[in-house]
Amino acid sequence: MGCSKNLVDTEILMNKFENKGYYCTHDSENPHGEIVVINTCGFIGDAKQESINTILEFAQAKDEGKIERLYVMGCLSQRYKGELEAEIPQVDKYYGKFDYTELLNELGVSDDETERIRHHITTPRHYAYLKISEGCDRRCAYCAIPIITGKHKSRQMDEILNEVRSLVSDGTKEFQIIAQELTYYGVDIDGRQHIAELISRMADIPGVEWIRLHYAYPANFPLELLDVMREKQNVCKYLDIALQHVSDNVLKRMHRNITKKETYELIESIRRKVPGIYIRTTLMVGFPGETEEEFNELIDFVREMRFERMGAFVYSEEENTYSALHYEDDVPEEIKQQRLDKIMTLQQRINAEFEAERIGNIVRVLIDRKEGEYYVGRTEYSSPEVDPEVLIPIAERRLIIGSFYDVKIVDAESFDLFGTVIQN
16 A cells, blocks of 8 residues: 555565465455455545555455455555554554564564565566655654654665665566655765765666656755766656645644745756756645635746646644644635645646647657557656656557657647657
8 A cells, every 4th residue: 555665665575475375466456365464544535545545455465365365565554553553453463664574473474584685576667766765854744654664764775785686687677765754865874965875876877778767855955866867868857845835834734844936946957957857746725724825925936937747735633743833724615625736727728738739759768568459668867657748659660668768749638648659
Protein backbone atom coordinates (compact mmCIF):
# COMPACT_ATOMS: atom_id res chain seq x y z
CA MET A 1 0.00 0.00 0.00
CA GLY A 2 1.07 3.61 -0.44
CA CYS A 3 4.25 5.05 -1.85
CA SER A 4 7.20 3.68 -3.78
CA LYS A 5 9.31 3.70 -0.60
CA ASN A 6 6.95 1.06 0.79
CA LEU A 7 7.30 -0.83 -2.48
CA VAL A 8 11.08 -1.05 -1.99
CA ASP A 9 10.61 -2.47 1.52
CA THR A 10 8.21 -5.02 0.07
CA GLU A 11 10.67 -6.02 -2.66
CA ILE A 12 13.50 -6.50 -0.16
CA LEU A 13 11.32 -8.69 2.08
CA MET A 14 10.09 -10.72 -0.89
CA ASN A 15 13.68 -11.44 -1.88
CA LYS A 16 14.48 -12.59 1.65
CA PHE A 17 11.47 -14.93 1.61
CA GLU A 18 12.46 -16.40 -1.74
CA ASN A 19 16.02 -17.00 -0.58
CA LYS A 20 14.51 -19.10 2.21
CA GLY A 21 12.51 -21.23 -0.21
CA TYR A 22 9.19 -19.38 -0.26
CA TYR A 23 7.29 -18.58 -3.44
CA CYS A 24 5.98 -15.00 -3.47
CA THR A 25 3.42 -13.15 -5.56
CA HIS A 26 2.79 -9.40 -5.47
CA ASP A 27 -0.73 -7.96 -5.20
CA SER A 28 -2.46 -11.24 -5.97
CA GLU A 29 -6.08 -10.66 -6.97
CA ASN A 30 -7.28 -14.02 -5.69
CA PRO A 31 -5.04 -15.10 -2.81
CA HIS A 32 -5.20 -18.69 -1.66
CA GLY A 33 -1.72 -18.87 -0.23
CA GLU A 34 -0.36 -19.94 3.08
CA ILE A 35 0.67 -16.46 4.20
CA VAL A 36 -0.43 -12.90 3.36
CA VAL A 37 1.68 -9.88 4.31
CA ILE A 38 0.13 -6.41 3.98
CA ASN A 39 2.53 -3.45 3.88
CA THR A 40 0.38 -0.51 4.97
CA CYS A 41 0.41 3.24 4.39
CA GLY A 42 -0.34 5.73 7.17
CA PHE A 43 0.27 9.08 5.49
CA ILE A 44 -3.13 10.76 5.02
CA GLY A 45 -6.74 9.89 5.78
CA ASP A 46 -7.66 8.27 2.46
CA ALA A 47 -4.50 6.14 2.43
CA LYS A 48 -5.04 5.00 6.01
CA GLN A 49 -8.63 4.02 5.25
CA GLU A 50 -7.54 2.06 2.18
CA SER A 51 -5.02 0.16 4.30
CA ILE A 52 -7.62 -0.59 6.97
CA ASN A 53 -10.10 -1.80 4.37
CA THR A 54 -7.45 -4.12 2.93
CA ILE A 55 -6.65 -5.57 6.35
CA LEU A 56 -10.36 -6.18 6.96
CA GLU A 57 -10.72 -7.84 3.56
CA PHE A 58 -7.92 -10.31 4.25
CA ALA A 59 -9.06 -10.84 7.84
CA GLN A 60 -12.36 -12.04 6.37
CA ALA A 61 -10.46 -14.26 3.93
CA LYS A 62 -8.67 -15.80 6.89
CA ASP A 63 -11.96 -16.34 8.72
CA GLU A 64 -13.26 -18.10 5.60
CA GLY A 65 -10.21 -20.38 5.49
CA LYS A 66 -8.81 -18.98 2.24
CA ILE A 67 -5.48 -18.10 3.84
CA GLU A 68 -3.71 -19.59 6.85
CA ARG A 69 -1.79 -16.66 8.32
CA LEU A 70 -2.00 -12.88 8.07
CA TYR A 71 0.71 -10.35 8.95
CA VAL A 72 0.61 -6.55 8.78
CA MET A 73 3.61 -4.23 8.54
CA GLY A 74 4.42 -0.67 7.46
CA CYS A 75 3.56 2.89 8.40
CA LEU A 76 -0.01 2.36 9.63
CA SER A 77 0.95 -0.41 12.04
CA GLN A 78 4.05 1.54 13.10
CA ARG A 79 1.77 4.35 14.27
CA TYR A 80 -1.38 2.52 15.39
CA LYS A 81 -0.17 -0.95 16.39
CA GLY A 82 -2.06 -1.08 19.68
CA GLU A 83 -5.35 0.11 18.22
CA LEU A 84 -5.11 -2.30 15.28
CA GLU A 85 -4.39 -5.27 17.54
CA ALA A 86 -7.52 -4.47 19.53
CA GLU A 87 -9.78 -3.78 16.56
CA ILE A 88 -8.65 -6.50 14.10
CA PRO A 89 -7.38 -9.44 16.18
CA GLN A 90 -7.54 -11.88 13.24
CA VAL A 91 -4.11 -10.63 12.20
CA ASP A 92 -1.47 -13.03 13.52
CA LYS A 93 1.03 -10.27 14.24
CA TYR A 94 1.56 -6.57 13.54
CA TYR A 95 4.98 -5.17 12.70
CA GLY A 96 6.13 -1.58 12.33
CA LYS A 97 8.02 -0.01 9.47
CA PHE A 98 11.49 -1.08 10.52
CA ASP A 99 11.06 -4.34 12.41
CA TYR A 100 9.38 -6.24 9.59
CA THR A 101 12.39 -8.49 8.98
CA GLU A 102 11.54 -10.11 12.33
CA LEU A 103 8.74 -11.74 10.37
CA LEU A 104 11.37 -14.13 9.02
CA ASN A 105 12.23 -15.16 12.57
CA GLU A 106 8.52 -15.57 13.29
CA LEU A 107 8.41 -18.11 10.47
CA GLY A 108 11.45 -19.98 11.71
CA VAL A 109 14.15 -18.74 9.35
CA SER A 110 17.05 -16.41 10.06
CA ASP A 111 17.61 -13.06 8.35
CA ASP A 112 20.79 -12.52 6.34
CA GLU A 113 21.83 -8.85 6.32
CA THR A 114 24.13 -9.45 3.34
CA GLU A 115 20.97 -9.86 1.23
CA ARG A 116 19.74 -6.36 2.13
CA ILE A 117 20.38 -4.71 -1.23
CA ARG A 118 18.76 -7.45 -3.28
CA HIS A 119 15.18 -6.92 -4.46
CA HIS A 120 12.45 -9.03 -5.95
CA ILE A 121 11.63 -6.44 -8.61
CA THR A 122 7.86 -6.02 -8.89
CA THR A 123 8.11 -3.35 -11.59
CA PRO A 124 8.98 -4.22 -15.18
CA ARG A 125 12.57 -5.47 -15.15
CA HIS A 126 13.96 -2.46 -17.01
CA TYR A 127 13.22 0.06 -14.24
CA ALA A 128 13.44 0.01 -10.46
CA TYR A 129 12.89 2.26 -7.47
CA LEU A 130 16.03 2.94 -5.43
CA LYS A 131 15.66 4.26 -1.88
CA ILE A 132 18.69 6.22 -0.63
CA SER A 133 17.54 7.16 2.87
CA GLU A 134 14.88 6.72 5.53
CA GLY A 135 13.09 9.22 7.71
CA CYS A 136 13.05 13.01 7.60
CA ASP A 137 14.51 15.83 9.67
CA ARG A 138 12.17 18.45 8.20
CA ARG A 139 9.33 19.33 10.52
CA CYS A 140 6.58 20.53 8.21
CA ALA A 141 3.60 21.42 10.36
CA TYR A 142 1.15 19.12 8.56
CA CYS A 143 3.31 16.03 8.05
CA ALA A 144 3.25 12.84 10.13
CA ILE A 145 6.15 11.16 8.31
CA PRO A 146 8.82 12.13 10.90
CA ILE A 147 6.52 10.81 13.63
CA ILE A 148 6.30 7.47 11.80
CA THR A 149 9.80 7.07 10.37
CA GLY A 150 11.99 9.07 12.71
CA LYS A 151 15.00 11.17 11.83
CA HIS A 152 16.73 11.17 8.46
CA LYS A 153 19.16 8.29 7.98
CA SER A 154 21.23 8.09 4.81
CA ARG A 155 22.39 4.79 3.38
CA GLN A 156 26.11 4.42 2.77
CA MET A 157 27.04 5.59 -0.71
CA ASP A 158 29.04 2.49 -1.62
CA GLU A 159 26.10 0.28 -0.64
CA ILE A 160 23.79 2.26 -2.92
CA LEU A 161 26.22 2.14 -5.84
CA ASN A 162 26.70 -1.61 -5.39
CA GLU A 163 22.93 -2.02 -5.48
CA VAL A 164 22.83 -0.11 -8.78
CA ARG A 165 25.53 -2.36 -10.25
CA SER A 166 23.62 -5.43 -9.10
CA LEU A 167 20.37 -4.22 -10.66
CA VAL A 168 22.13 -3.30 -13.91
CA SER A 169 23.53 -6.84 -14.09
CA ASP A 170 19.94 -8.10 -13.81
CA GLY A 171 18.77 -5.92 -16.69
CA THR A 172 17.65 -2.68 -15.01
CA LYS A 173 18.23 0.41 -17.17
CA GLU A 174 16.24 3.14 -15.43
CA PHE A 175 16.47 4.17 -11.76
CA GLN A 176 13.84 6.16 -9.87
CA ILE A 177 15.81 7.69 -6.99
CA ILE A 178 13.49 8.09 -3.99
CA ALA A 179 13.62 9.33 -0.42
CA GLN A 180 11.37 11.32 1.82
CA GLU A 181 13.81 14.18 1.21
CA LEU A 182 16.62 13.28 -1.17
CA THR A 183 18.48 16.63 -1.08
CA TYR A 184 19.29 16.01 2.61
CA TYR A 185 21.27 12.90 1.66
CA GLY A 186 24.54 12.71 3.60
CA VAL A 187 23.87 15.49 6.10
CA ASP A 188 23.42 13.00 8.93
CA ILE A 189 26.77 11.39 8.05
CA ASP A 190 29.14 14.37 7.96
CA GLY A 191 26.98 17.51 7.92
CA ARG A 192 27.18 17.99 4.13
CA GLN A 193 24.74 17.36 1.28
CA HIS A 194 26.16 14.59 -0.90
CA ILE A 195 23.30 14.06 -3.33
CA ALA A 196 25.19 15.63 -6.26
CA GLU A 197 28.18 13.34 -5.68
CA LEU A 198 25.96 10.28 -5.36
CA ILE A 199 24.07 10.97 -8.59
CA SER A 200 27.27 11.80 -10.48
CA ARG A 201 28.92 8.55 -9.43
CA MET A 202 25.76 6.62 -10.20
CA ALA A 203 25.60 8.14 -13.69
CA ASP A 204 29.11 6.86 -14.39
CA ILE A 205 28.13 3.22 -13.87
CA PRO A 206 28.02 1.42 -17.25
CA GLY A 207 24.51 0.32 -18.18
CA VAL A 208 22.68 3.10 -16.31
CA GLU A 209 20.53 4.67 -19.02
CA TRP A 210 18.20 6.94 -17.04
CA ILE A 211 18.27 8.37 -13.51
CA ARG A 212 15.21 10.27 -12.32
CA LEU A 213 15.04 12.27 -9.07
CA HIS A 214 12.03 12.29 -6.74
CA TYR A 215 10.98 14.14 -3.62
CA ALA A 216 13.36 17.07 -3.30
CA TYR A 217 12.86 19.82 -0.71
CA PRO A 218 13.12 23.46 -1.83
CA ALA A 219 14.79 25.07 1.20
CA ASN A 220 18.62 24.92 1.02
CA PHE A 221 18.40 23.13 -2.33
CA PRO A 222 21.91 21.99 -3.42
CA LEU A 223 22.40 23.89 -6.69
CA GLU A 224 25.41 21.72 -7.59
CA LEU A 225 22.93 18.93 -8.27
CA LEU A 226 21.68 20.97 -11.24
CA ASP A 227 25.18 20.95 -12.72
CA VAL A 228 25.16 17.15 -12.60
CA MET A 229 21.72 17.06 -14.26
CA ARG A 230 22.93 19.33 -17.05
CA GLU A 231 26.26 17.59 -17.65
CA LYS A 232 25.32 13.91 -17.31
CA GLN A 233 23.25 12.80 -20.29
CA ASN A 234 21.73 9.85 -18.43
CA VAL A 235 20.37 12.01 -15.58
CA CYS A 236 16.87 12.86 -16.76
CA LYS A 237 15.94 16.51 -17.07
CA TYR A 238 13.16 15.92 -14.55
CA LEU A 239 12.92 17.00 -10.93
CA ASP A 240 10.17 16.14 -8.46
CA ILE A 241 10.19 18.93 -5.88
CA ALA A 242 7.24 19.48 -3.54
CA LEU A 243 6.62 23.23 -3.12
CA GLN A 244 3.24 22.95 -1.31
CA HIS A 245 2.38 26.66 -1.45
CA VAL A 246 3.68 30.11 -2.37
CA SER A 247 2.01 32.53 0.05
CA ASP A 248 4.54 33.76 2.61
CA ASN A 249 1.97 33.50 5.39
CA VAL A 250 0.98 29.94 4.52
CA LEU A 251 4.60 28.83 4.01
CA LYS A 252 5.50 30.21 7.42
CA ARG A 253 2.57 28.47 9.09
CA MET A 254 3.52 25.25 7.28
CA HIS A 255 7.10 25.53 8.64
CA ARG A 256 8.52 25.22 5.13
CA ASN A 257 11.59 27.41 5.81
CA ILE A 258 11.35 29.20 2.47
CA THR A 259 9.71 32.40 1.23
CA LYS A 260 7.77 33.28 -1.90
CA LYS A 261 10.72 35.27 -3.25
CA GLU A 262 13.12 32.39 -2.60
CA THR A 263 10.73 29.97 -4.29
CA TYR A 264 10.60 32.08 -7.44
CA GLU A 265 14.39 32.44 -7.43
CA LEU A 266 14.88 28.67 -7.03
CA ILE A 267 12.61 27.83 -9.95
CA GLU A 268 14.37 30.43 -12.09
CA SER A 269 17.75 28.89 -11.16
CA ILE A 270 16.58 25.38 -11.95
CA ARG A 271 15.31 26.35 -15.38
CA ARG A 272 18.35 28.48 -16.16
CA LYS A 273 20.90 25.85 -15.13
CA VAL A 274 19.08 22.90 -16.75
CA PRO A 275 17.44 24.16 -19.97
CA GLY A 276 14.43 22.10 -20.98
CA ILE A 277 13.93 20.56 -17.53
CA TYR A 278 10.48 19.30 -16.54
CA ILE A 279 9.56 20.24 -12.97
CA ARG A 280 7.02 18.10 -11.12
CA THR A 281 5.60 19.62 -7.98
CA THR A 282 2.89 19.03 -5.40
CA LEU A 283 0.69 21.75 -3.92
CA MET A 284 -1.68 21.77 -0.96
CA VAL A 285 -4.96 23.66 -0.73
CA GLY A 286 -7.09 24.30 2.33
CA PHE A 287 -4.29 24.50 4.88
CA PRO A 288 -5.60 25.94 8.17
CA GLY A 289 -6.09 29.67 7.85
CA GLU A 290 -5.67 29.74 4.05
CA THR A 291 -7.67 32.74 2.86
CA GLU A 292 -9.26 33.23 -0.53
CA GLU A 293 -6.58 35.82 -1.26
CA GLU A 294 -3.80 33.35 -0.41
CA PHE A 295 -5.40 30.67 -2.55
CA ASN A 296 -5.64 33.11 -5.48
CA GLU A 297 -1.95 33.83 -4.92
CA LEU A 298 -1.35 30.12 -5.42
CA ILE A 299 -3.48 30.08 -8.57
CA ASP A 300 -1.50 33.01 -10.00
CA PHE A 301 1.71 31.16 -9.16
CA VAL A 302 0.62 28.05 -11.10
CA ARG A 303 -0.53 30.17 -14.02
CA GLU A 304 2.78 32.03 -14.13
CA MET A 305 5.15 29.11 -13.51
CA ARG A 306 3.42 26.73 -15.93
CA PHE A 307 4.72 23.60 -14.24
CA GLU A 308 5.26 20.76 -16.69
CA ARG A 309 3.92 18.32 -14.09
CA MET A 310 1.79 19.18 -11.06
CA GLY A 311 -0.46 17.45 -8.59
CA ALA A 312 -2.48 18.90 -5.72
CA PHE A 313 -4.31 17.62 -2.66
CA VAL A 314 -6.44 19.02 0.12
CA TYR A 315 -5.14 19.43 3.65
CA SER A 316 -5.89 16.43 5.86
CA GLU A 317 -5.38 16.87 9.60
CA GLU A 318 -3.00 14.27 11.00
CA GLU A 319 -3.06 13.72 14.74
CA ASN A 320 -0.08 14.87 16.80
CA THR A 321 1.35 16.98 14.00
CA TYR A 322 2.08 20.62 14.78
CA SER A 323 -0.87 21.85 12.72
CA ALA A 324 -3.27 19.43 14.41
CA LEU A 325 -2.10 20.54 17.85
CA HIS A 326 -1.90 24.28 17.21
CA TYR A 327 -4.20 25.21 14.31
CA GLU A 328 -7.91 24.93 13.76
CA ASP A 329 -8.85 23.03 10.60
CA ASP A 330 -11.06 25.95 9.64
CA VAL A 331 -11.38 25.73 5.86
CA PRO A 332 -14.69 23.94 5.11
CA GLU A 333 -14.41 20.69 3.17
CA GLU A 334 -16.53 22.00 0.30
CA ILE A 335 -14.22 25.03 -0.04
CA LYS A 336 -11.18 22.75 -0.02
CA GLN A 337 -12.70 20.67 -2.82
CA GLN A 338 -13.64 23.75 -4.85
CA ARG A 339 -10.09 25.03 -4.57
CA LEU A 340 -8.68 21.66 -5.55
CA ASP A 341 -10.97 21.46 -8.60
CA LYS A 342 -10.03 24.98 -9.68
CA ILE A 343 -6.28 24.49 -9.45
CA MET A 344 -6.38 21.09 -11.17
CA THR A 345 -8.57 22.43 -13.98
CA LEU A 346 -5.96 25.13 -14.59
CA GLN A 347 -3.16 22.57 -14.55
CA GLN A 348 -5.00 20.26 -16.94
CA ARG A 349 -5.20 23.09 -19.44
CA ILE A 350 -1.48 23.76 -19.03
CA ASN A 351 -0.74 20.04 -19.46
CA ALA A 352 -2.77 19.89 -22.67
CA GLU A 353 -0.87 22.87 -24.05
CA PHE A 354 2.49 21.30 -23.19
CA GLU A 355 1.61 17.98 -24.79
CA ALA A 356 0.25 19.67 -27.94
CA GLU A 357 3.57 21.50 -28.32
CA ARG A 358 5.31 18.11 -28.59
CA ILE A 359 3.58 17.22 -31.86
CA GLY A 360 6.20 16.89 -34.58
CA ASN A 361 9.08 16.38 -32.11
CA ILE A 362 11.29 13.30 -32.19
CA VAL A 363 11.81 11.91 -28.68
CA ARG A 364 13.61 8.95 -27.12
CA VAL A 365 11.05 6.54 -25.67
CA LEU A 366 11.47 3.57 -23.33
CA ILE A 367 8.82 0.91 -23.95
CA ASP A 368 7.15 -0.23 -20.70
CA ARG A 369 4.40 -2.63 -21.83
CA LYS A 370 1.72 -3.65 -24.31
CA GLU A 371 -1.80 -2.47 -23.60
CA GLY A 372 -4.71 -3.03 -25.96
CA GLU A 373 -3.69 -1.95 -29.44
CA TYR A 374 -0.65 0.02 -28.31
CA TYR A 375 2.85 -0.25 -27.00
CA VAL A 376 3.08 2.14 -24.05
CA GLY A 377 6.30 3.97 -23.29
CA ARG A 378 7.73 7.06 -21.64
CA THR A 379 10.17 9.84 -22.38
CA GLU A 380 12.76 11.05 -19.87
CA TYR A 381 10.18 13.63 -18.79
CA SER A 382 7.73 11.06 -17.42
CA SER A 383 7.85 8.99 -14.28
CA PRO A 384 6.01 5.63 -14.23
CA GLU A 385 2.28 5.62 -13.43
CA VAL A 386 1.86 9.34 -12.73
CA ASP A 387 2.94 11.16 -15.90
CA PRO A 388 1.85 11.24 -19.58
CA GLU A 389 2.80 8.23 -21.68
CA VAL A 390 3.56 7.67 -25.35
CA LEU A 391 1.29 5.28 -27.26
CA ILE A 392 2.58 3.54 -30.39
CA PRO A 393 0.30 1.28 -32.48
CA ILE A 394 1.20 -2.40 -32.16
CA ALA A 395 0.25 -2.87 -35.81
CA GLU A 396 3.03 -0.52 -36.88
CA ARG A 397 5.94 -2.82 -36.07
CA ARG A 398 7.22 -5.18 -33.39
CA LEU A 399 8.91 -3.45 -30.46
CA ILE A 400 10.83 -4.94 -27.55
CA ILE A 401 9.65 -4.18 -24.01
CA GLY A 402 12.42 -2.44 -22.09
CA SER A 403 14.13 -1.07 -25.20
CA PHE A 404 14.59 2.52 -26.39
CA TYR A 405 13.30 3.89 -29.69
CA ASP A 406 13.28 7.23 -31.44
CA VAL A 407 9.63 8.19 -31.83
CA LYS A 408 7.98 11.04 -33.72
CA ILE A 409 5.00 12.52 -31.86
CA VAL A 410 2.02 12.72 -34.23
CA ASP A 411 -0.88 13.57 -31.88
CA ALA A 412 -1.57 14.53 -28.27
CA GLU A 413 -4.28 14.42 -25.65
CA SER A 414 -4.24 15.97 -22.17
CA PHE A 415 -2.29 13.11 -20.64
CA ASP A 416 -1.12 10.97 -23.55
CA LEU A 417 1.03 11.36 -26.63
CA PHE A 418 0.74 9.27 -29.78
CA GLY A 419 3.77 8.45 -31.83
CA THR A 420 5.33 6.49 -34.65
CA VAL A 421 8.77 4.86 -34.49
CA ILE A 422 11.43 6.40 -36.68
CA GLN A 423 12.91 3.68 -38.87
CA ASN A 424 16.61 3.15 -38.14
